[in-house]
C-alpha cells in the first residue's frame with residue numbers, strides 16, 4: 501500500500517536537517533517544495549507565529565481538496581522542531597532499529613509523524629483513493645511550551661476532527677485524554693536587614709518560602725491531578741536577611757475544575773503564609789494549555805480504531821500526563837486525538853524507532869484518511 505523505500509529515505513533525509521525550536525525554516529521549505537512537486541492541487545500557507553515568538557518560521561498549512569462530497573474535513577498535524585542536541589544527526593539502521601550514530605537525538609520526534617503524513621498524501625494521490633478535504637498542519641516550537649499551536653490563530657484551522665502524530669508507543673495507540681497545565685510563578689517579598697546587627701528588622705524571604713512550601717499541596721493530588729514545585733531561587737550572603745525568593749510551580753489536571761481548584765489552593769497557600777509572616781507573595785498564574793478528553797464514540801477515536809483494525813494493528817486508548825499540539829487543537833474546537841508513531845526514548849540521545857513502525861504509521865494514516873471519507 502505504501503512505498504517503504506520512499507518512507508525510509510525521506511525519514512533519513514528529514515532527520516539530517518537540523519531543526520531546532522524556532523529555527524524550522526529549512527525543513528519547512530523542503531516540505532513545501534516536496535508537496536509542490538506532488539502535482540496535486542494544494543493551497544500552501546504559513547502563519548505569522550514565527551515572528552510572534554521570535555522564530556524563523558511559522559506554522560505551515562497545506563490544504564488538499566477532497567474528492568468525496570460531504571466527507572468530513574480532516575486535520576493531520578505533526579511538529580517540525582526537535583529537542584537538543586539536534587545538530588548533525590546521522591541516522592543508522594541496524595537490525596530493523598534506527599538510532600542516531602553519535603551524541604545527538606534521532607529526531608523521530610516528530611519526523612516519524614511528518615513522514616507518515618507525507619507518505620499518506622502521496623499514496624492517496626497516486627492511487628486516487630477517496631478522501632475528504634485534508635488540512636495538514638506542520639507546527640513550529642512544539643518542544644518547550646507548545647508555543648507554535650498556542651500562538652496560532654484558531655480561525656486557520658478548517659477541519660471537523662483530526663490527529664496529531666506525536667506520541668511514543670506502538671502504532672495503534674491512541675491518546676484520548678491529556679491534562680491541562682497552569683504555571684504558577686511566585687515571588688516572596690520579605691525585608692532585608694543586617695543578619696548580625698539587626699536581624700529583628702528583617703523578614704526572611706527564604707524562611708517564609710520554606711514555610712509556604714511545607715504547607716503546599718503538591719505531588720499526586722488525585723487520579724487526574726498533579727502539582728510540582730520545579731525550582732526555587734533567592735537569597736545571597738549569609739550576613740544578609742534575604743528579601744526575595746522566586747518559586748516556579750505547575751499544576752496539571754485532565755479535569756478543568758480540578759485544575760482551577762488546585763491552582764487556587766497553591767496561590768492561596770503562598771499568599772496566606774506570606775501574609776501571616778509579615779511578607780508578601782506576588783503570584784502569577786499562566787495557562788500553559790487546556791485539557792482534553794475524547795469520548796470512545798467520538799469521530800477521531802472511532803476513525804483511528806477502525807483504521808487500525810482494518811490494517812491489522814491493535815488499537816488501544818490511553819491517557820497521557822503530557823501536553824502537545826492536540827491540547828490546543830481541541831481547545832480551538834477541532835476534536836483531535838494523539839497517535840503513537842513508534843518513537844521511543846525521545847528527548848534523549850538513546851532515541852530510536854523501529855523501521856517497521858515508520859511503515860505501520862504511514863499505513864495507518866492512509867487507512868485513517870480512507871475511513872474518515874466513509875463517515
Ligand SMILES: [Zn+2]
Nearest residue numbers: 579609610666
Ligand atoms: Zn513531539
